[in-house]
Each structure stands twice: as structure tokens, then as C-alpha cells.
Amino acid sequence: MGVLGLGRMGAALAGALLGAGHDVSVWNRSPLKAGPLLDRGARLAATPSEAAAADVVISCLSTYESQQPVLDAASLRGRTLVNLTSGTPEQARGAAKWAASEGVDYVDGVIMAVPQGIGTPGARILYSGSETAFAARRDVLEVLGEPVFLGEDAGMAALYDLALLGMMWSAMGGYLHALALVGSEGVTPAEFTPMALDWLSSVGGFLAGIGAQVASGDYETDVSALDINAAGLAMLVETSRAQGIGTEVPATLRALFDRAVAAGHGAHAIASVIEEIR
Ligand SMILES: NC(=O)c1ccc[n+]([C@@H]2O[C@H](COP(=O)([O-])OP(=O)(O)OC[C@H]3O[C@@H](n4cnc5c(N)ncnc54)[C@H](OP(=O)(O)O)[C@@H]3O)[C@@H](O)[C@H]2O)c1
Structure with a gap:
């Protein structure tokens, strides 16, 4: 195995492969970072092409822009x-x-874990691209985390990644706003967080129902209509302002919900907001 890039994540990937007994050759722009991996049996490649002597090469650099010159130098044909x-x-x-133009089998992947999770049961990595190459090297990929293949369109893993990260950032933004709001009355994160965790898990329970409504386009509801949720968001924005904290996080959603109400979805379920997002 060859690993290009030994930042936080690349080093974790190479470490998991070594832990599973693979022969690993590593390259990094700053070779000193390879030290701990060399102690565990990795071989230091002086150039990207030396690391690419292996039949499978994993690349994990900061960005595509920083990666392309490294891939060009790696001579990955075959x-x-x-x-x-x-x-x-x-x-x-x-x-x-x-990759196709260079005669390279290409599998794209996105890591839904932090470096410390790599190689542990909770880690999941989403892949798309060549199904043949994915299937042939599934055994190796399983060492890094649970591999999930999303199809031959190489862009799908990145699309899922951004969709899932978007949910994470929204949830974190909502949590931080909540901490600021209750904090304006002296409530500490330690006091509030257990209730927030319970609440997030209840909210998670709504997702399948919302998804089913989006899939069917039937937004009828006997649970909670959009107009009362829009009114609630207006109260949240007003209260945030009154408590002297920023309103950016709820204000964006409020504008969206108000637009959906104005478009005639007031009596519909929250799922109908997707019509405005689209
Ligand atoms: N960390 C996470 O929790 C996490 C989670 C999921 C996905 N990822 C993804 O994994 C990738 C790597 O993240 P990371 O956390 O490992 O980042 P990092 O610790 O900052 O490491 C960046 C890596 O890219 C290399 N690099 C940057 N610019 C370069 C250039 N111009 N030429 C050659 N090498 C260059 C660095 O080399 P030097 O050591 O020489 O600087 C280092 O190996 C990113 O795309 C990130 O989005 C990370």
C-alpha cells in the first residue's frame, strides 16, 4: 500500500493499515511527520512515485489543488x-x-470520521467511482472504516459528504445559538447539554417521516403546521435580539419558512419548505 499525505488524517490511515499488518510505503511533503509511522514499520518514500510503486495508493492531502501536482508526480498508471x-x-x-486518461483505476472516498476514529467500528467511509476497483480492494478499505459504495458516478461520495456535513453544521450552529441564548441568563453548557442531547435524538426521530413526505410530495399534516413553526422562529429571533445575542442562525431559517408560508404552505408540514429550497 502507498499513502500520499501524512497530515492528521493521512497518518491515521497509514497507521490503521500498519496495524492490520499491511506493507505500507508513505510519502509526505514534510518527511519528518513520517517518524512515528516508520517506528511502526512503514517505509519512507522519497518521492510520490516511490510510494506509488504499490498497487493501491491512498491519497489524503488538504485540497485537490495541493493534491494534483503530487498525483502528477506519482506515475500512477496501472x-x-x-x-x-x-x-x-x-x-x-x-x-x-x-485518472481514466492516465490509465488509473479511480475510487473517490470521503471520510465520515475524525482521525482518532479511523480503524474503529464507528468510522464510516463513503466511496464512489470504479465499482470493480472498489470491490477488488474492499478488504483493504475495511481496515480504515466501514466502506459504503454509492455508485459509479465519482461525484456521489462528495455530494453525500457535503449533504451530511451541512446537517452537522446546521445542528452545531443551532446548538451554539441555544447555548448563547440560555447563557444570556447564566445557564452553563454543562447544565443545558444533557437536555439538548435528548432533544436532538427526538428530532432525529422525525427525519424518516419528513423524508417520506418529501418523497411523496404529500405535505398534509395533523402534527404541526408550518405557520406555527414560522411564528415560533419569529419569537426566537425576537427573543435572541432582546437577550442581546446574534440572530443570524435563526434569521436565515425564519426567512425561508416565511417564504414557504407566503407561497401557500402555511397549513402544510415543515417538509414543504423543501419546495422553497429547490
Ligand atoms: N481531520 C479530519 O477530521 C478529517 C475528517 C474527514 C476528512 N478529512 C479530510 O482529509 C484531508 C486531510 O485532512 P487533514 O486533517 O489530514 O489535514 P492536515 O493535517 O492539515 O494535513 C494536510 C496534508 O496535506 C499536505 N499538503 C498540504 N498542502 C500541500 C502541498 N501544496 N503539497 C503537498 N502536500 C500538501 C500536508 O503536507 P505537510 O505535512 O507537508 O504540510 C499534509 O500531509 C482533507 O481533505 C480533509 O478535509 C479530514
């Missing part, structure tokens, strides 16, 4: 490239096109 550098779907498709 190899399988597993690209775990985060990017946009268009960047992934571009890389797949480049």
Missing part, C-alpha cells in the same frame, strides 16, 4: 488510486476523468 482528499462533486468527477 494502479488503483483511492482519493480520500475532500472536495466537491465536480472536483471528484474531474479527478476521475484525469
Whole structure:
């Protein structure tokens, strides 16, 4: 195995492969970072092409921009490239096109874990691109985390990545806003967080129902209509202002919900907001 890039994530990937007994050759722009891996049996490649002597090469650099010169230098013809550098779907498709023109089997991947989780049961990595190459090297990929294949369109893993991260950022933004709001009356994060955790898990329970409504386009509800949720958001924005904290997080959603109400979805379920997002 060859690993290009030994930042936080690349080093964790190489470490998991070593832990599973693989022969691992590593390259990094700053070779000193390889030290701990060399102690565990990795071989230091002096150039990207030396690391790419392996039949499977995993690349994990900061960005596609920083990665491309490294891939160009790696001479990957005839190899399988597993690209775990985060990017946009268009960047992934571009890389797949480049790989095809170079005679490289291409699998794109996105890591839904932090470096400390790599190689542990909770880690999941989403892949798209060459199904043949994915299936042939699934055994290796399983060492890094649960591999999930999303199809031959190389951009799909990146699309899922951004969709899931978007949910994470929204939830974190909502949590931080909540901490600021209750904090304005002296409530500490330690006091509030257990209730927030319970609440997030209840909210998670709504997702399947919302998804089913989006899939069917039937937004009828006997649970909670959009207009009362829009009114609630207005109260949240007003109260945030009154408590002297920022309103950016709820104000964006409020504008969206208000637009959906104005478009005639007031009596519909929250799922109907997707019509405005689209
Ligand atoms: N960390 C996470 O929790 C996490 C989670 C999911 C996905 N990812 C993704 O994994 C990728 C790597 O993240 P990371 O956390 O490992 O980042 P990092 O610790 O900052 O490491 C960045 C890596 O890219 C290399 N690099 C940067 N610019 C370069 C250039 N111009 N030429 C050659 N090498 C260059 C660095 O080399 P030097 O050591 O020489 O600087 C280093 O190996 C990113 O795409 C990130 O989005 C990370």
C-alpha cells in the first residue's frame, strides 16, 4: 500500500493499515511527520512515485489543488488510486476523468470520521467511482472504516459528504445559538447539554417521516403546521435580539419558512419548505 499525505488524517490511515499488518510505503511533503509511522514499520518514500510503486495508493492531502501536482508526480498508471482528499462533486468527477486518461483505476472516498476514529467500528467511509476497483480492494478499505459504495458516478461520495456535513453544521450552529441564548441568563453548557442531547435524538426521530413526505410530495399534516413553526422562529429571533445575542442562525431559517408560508404552505408540514429550497 502507498499513502500520499501524512497530515492528521493521512497518518491515521497509514497507521490503521500498519496495524492490520499491511506493507505500507508513505510519502509526505514534510518527511519528518513520517517518524512515528516508520517506528511502526512503514517505509519512507522519497518521492510520490516511490510510494506509488504499490498497487493501491491512498491519497489524503488538504485540497485537490495541493493534491494534483503530487498525483502528477506519482506515475500512477496501472494502479488503483483511492482519493480520500475532500472536495466537491465536480472536483471528484474531474479527478476521475484525469485518472481514466492516465490509465488509473479511480475510487473517490470521503471520510465520515475524525482521525482518532479511523480503524474503529464507528468510522464510516463513503466511496464512489470504479465499482470493480472498489470491490477488488474492499478488504483493504475495511481496515480504515466501514466502506459504503454509492455508485459509479465519482461525484456521489462528495455530494453525500457535503449533504451530511451541512446537517452537522446546521445542528452545531443551532446548538451554539441555544447555548448563547440560555447563557444570556447564566445557564452553563454543562447544565443545558444533557437536555439538548435528548432533544436532538427526538428530532432525529422525525427525519424518516419528513423524508417520506418529501418523497411523496404529500405535505398534509395533523402534527404541526408550518405557520406555527414560522411564528415560533419569529419569537426566537425576537427573543435572541432582546437577550442581546446574534440572530443570524435563526434569521436565515425564519426567512425561508416565511417564504414557504407566503407561497401557500402555511397549513402544510415543515417538509414543504423543501419546495422553497429547490
Ligand atoms: N481531520 C479530519 O477530521 C478529517 C475528517 C474527514 C476528512 N478529512 C479530510 O482529509 C484531508 C486531510 O485532512 P487533514 O486533517 O489530514 O489535514 P492536515 O493535517 O492539515 O494535513 C494536510 C496534508 O496535506 C499536505 N499538503 C498540504 N498542502 C500541500 C502541498 N501544496 N503539497 C503537498 N502536500 C500538501 C500536508 O503536507 P505537510 O505535512 O507537508 O504540510 C499534509 O500531509 C482533507 O481533505 C480533509 O478535509 C479530514
